[in-house]
């Protein structure tokens with residue numbers, strides 16, 4: 006049936022009614038007037054001096070067909086541009102030199118060739134190249150598309166640009182080694198810069214800049230787009246709908262691995278080395294990178310505080326290999342590949358700062374050792390106020406491989422866990438291979454930690470986010486045995502701009518408004534508003550707090566991926582001091598997309614093989630009726646819709662948390678991260694390859710194992726911590742159980758005559774275990790019913806009620822790491838020696854290391870039995886709803902507002918019966934629902 010003629014189903018009608026009720030409760034008109042006719046139409050266009058005149062198609066110069074531009078080898082012609090009448094124009098090297106020199110002078114570029122450049126210098130040179138390109142376009146009357154298609158073909162090594170291009174962008178000599186470079190260089194031997202630090206992100210589609218070169222996207226009508234805050238305030242209000250399969254652990258891991266893949270460069274003021282402030286200046290006094298978000302006068306939230314301007318600074322622009330000309334690019338200042346750089350850093354300099362240079366260990370802070378607790382991250386003594394807010398000068402935030410480690414506790418906790426895992430493995434290696442030196446232990450451990458990050462991401466995280474169909478379409482399903490020849494040197498693992506600025510930000514929709522702490526025995530302790538926790542990781546010094554967060558992440562239900570985003574992020578992000586308002590992350594996401602030339606949602610529909618919408622009606626069924634209704638009011642045409650906004654609002658694809666367009670961008674990116682990474686953990690035949698037996702050990706690792714091993718006193722966890730516990734499908738098991746096997750590091754024993762390690766540190770695949778290469782997954786018929794994570798789970802779950810889990814044989818207890826040497830020891834600030842337990846609004850019990858925890862029992866303890874009848878699983882498969890149904894919440898709990906740390910209800914009962922109903926619940930027919938059906 007033609008979806009345009011489809012009548013709304015009963016469920017959709019119900020949604021309209023419930024939405025209307027909710028909207029009236031919160032005082033919002035569910036059907037706002039069309040933007041141009043409403044009061045809201047009085048917005049002024051952004052006033053940062055950018056001339057947003059998009060060239061009308063009639064006035065555009067002749068556009069030669071794509072691929073008709075030719076690079077000229079000979080003489081003085083840098084590039085040939087075909088003209089209308091068969092003639093062609095030659096852009097000469099002299100013209101390029103003249104354009105560059107004039108721009109360089111105007112924009113004041115100092116600096117000799119080959120000097121080391123900071124990201125500020127890179128951004129500056131990049132802007133000059135963009136302006137040079139703009140001059141050439143003007144001079145030769147080139148079509149804006151030529152900027153993207155033709156100008157990059159010019160051989161800049163034959164121009165004066167080469168004198169200014171930094172040494173790191175020259176082609177290095179690569180050799181094949183066992184360990185990755187910290188900066189990701191030489192992963193691809195033919196394209197050494199693919200995926201490397203300080204390189205530009207990839208484009209899936211040509212950029213959509215208003216002027217074809219660098220100015221932010223505008224409407225296809227030639228007018229301004231609606232301001233990002235308007236889109237946010239209308240379409241991304243906070244309804245607090247919860248997912249019913251995944252825990253907060255899913256966004257926590259998602260954000261952690263984002264910080265392994267992307268970090269867009271900031272534009273900085275060279276004088277202060279900080280992002281410029283924009284809102285307190287008049288437009289002509291502002292830094293050129295200022296592009297603040299305009300807040301409409303009638304904004305339902307900011308108008309209460311008279312705010313009309315939200316800080317926003319354009320991303321720093323990047324340089325391509327040999328400093329090519331072309332349109333503005335986006336720089337990634339960390340490596341693209343999943344290499345655990347958030348633990349180690351993306352440069353040798355950072356990595357060295359984090360190392361103890363003893364026993365392969367990372368630096369730590371042992372402030373809580375005297376309480377029998379494990380190490381914390383070392384204090385951030387350099388630039389102590391960058392990226393965190395300290396209550397006073399004696400307290401320090403934490404230092405890790407990624408500078409965002411202090412953004413909020415979900416991150417800080419996981420940086421702590423991964424640092425502990427590194428040190429745990431390094432200590433084991435010290436016992437197993439006493440002849441290994443610090444460097445060898447450190448690098449081998451780093452190699453394993455990166456493999457674990459890859460495995461957990463593809464085995465536990467992506468199946469939940471994408472579902473089996475998308476996983477299989479993009480070749481993301483992991484093999485269970487054998488080694489693969491996954492590496493394809495033609496695949497570029499560089500992160501795409503659309504992934505960084507839009508698709509992978511789907512996670513912002515998952516974030517709840519409070520972060521909960523639970524006890525290690527899985528009882529709710531307290532909750533705290535997210536906005537109070539941003540940039541404030543100091544909690545982590547509190548004894549027992551790390552465990553309580555870990556337990557909270559695995560027990561707190563996540564929000565759903567949908568158009569609703571918590572007000573903690575849309576009104577209170579990084580709220581400062583006494584202010585009752587902060588930034589709006591939804592606005593920043595859309596502004597960032599426009600800033601970086603990310604084309605609209607409709608362009609990506611085409612890219613992903615979906616029919617682009619010509620009329621609003623074409624989008625019926627793609628979004629909920631409410632969302633579509635709002636879009637017709639917000640945007641002039643379907644061609645204008647921002648990718649991030651539409652991506653999180655799409656109805657999820659079957660079995661997936663995201664819709665088809667985000668599924669496509671995320672699927673493709675993770676495909677490239679697997680097939681374009683020479684160091685991918687399943688790859689056989691390289692010096693970096695694990696042996697088959699070692700690979701099998703890595704395949705055993707689950708995130709729950711890492712939590713068990715690196716929490717202080719965590720002694721049980723559900724098998725898959727990103728999924729809500731369920732006695733049958735995802736049972737909570739003791740950490741000692743063999744269901745959560747620990748990696749057996751004995752398989753790394755290097756006995757000298759062992760063929761696994763040869764003398765130069767290069768690890769061969771050995772003769773005993775030849776690397777068998779399995780069939781490429783694209784060619785393998787996957788007999789696959791449920792996401793791989795759950796195949797094991799189903800089998801294991803059947804055994805759960807029987808106390809059958811013998812202790813894991815690899816569960817040796819090693820002594821804690823040796824104390825740091827005097828030389829490397831970072832003295833914790835004095836106040837940290839006896840930190841007081843930190844109490845929050847709703848005080849949970851202060852830390853009382855219980856006896857059971859202090860003397861870990863050696864014998865098996867069955868999991869606590871629920872005192873009630875078997876609990877209802879935390880899943881309510883609902884068929885025929887298109888995946889969505891609204892249920893009323895418990896009486897007295899209206900729109901969630903802010904809980905100020907209060908529990909939603911009484912503490913949950915023991916056992917599994919702990920999943921509290923959120924006030925208003927969106928139930929999704931999702932993967933676990935399907936599993937239940939499968940299980941009959």
Ligand code: HEM
Nearest residue numbers: 256259260263267268269413505509510512513516593597
């Ligand atoms: C409490 C949780 C989170 C907070 C406070 C947060 C905050 C932010 C902020 C402030 C930015 C920069 C916005 C801009 O100016 O462009 C950002 C970027 C980003 N976020 Fe989040 N985020 C959170 C969780 C997540 C999650 C769960 C994901 C994905 C699963 C995610 C993915 C991203 C991505 C891909 C970027 C771009 C990063 C870059 O390369 O610079 N975030 N986030």
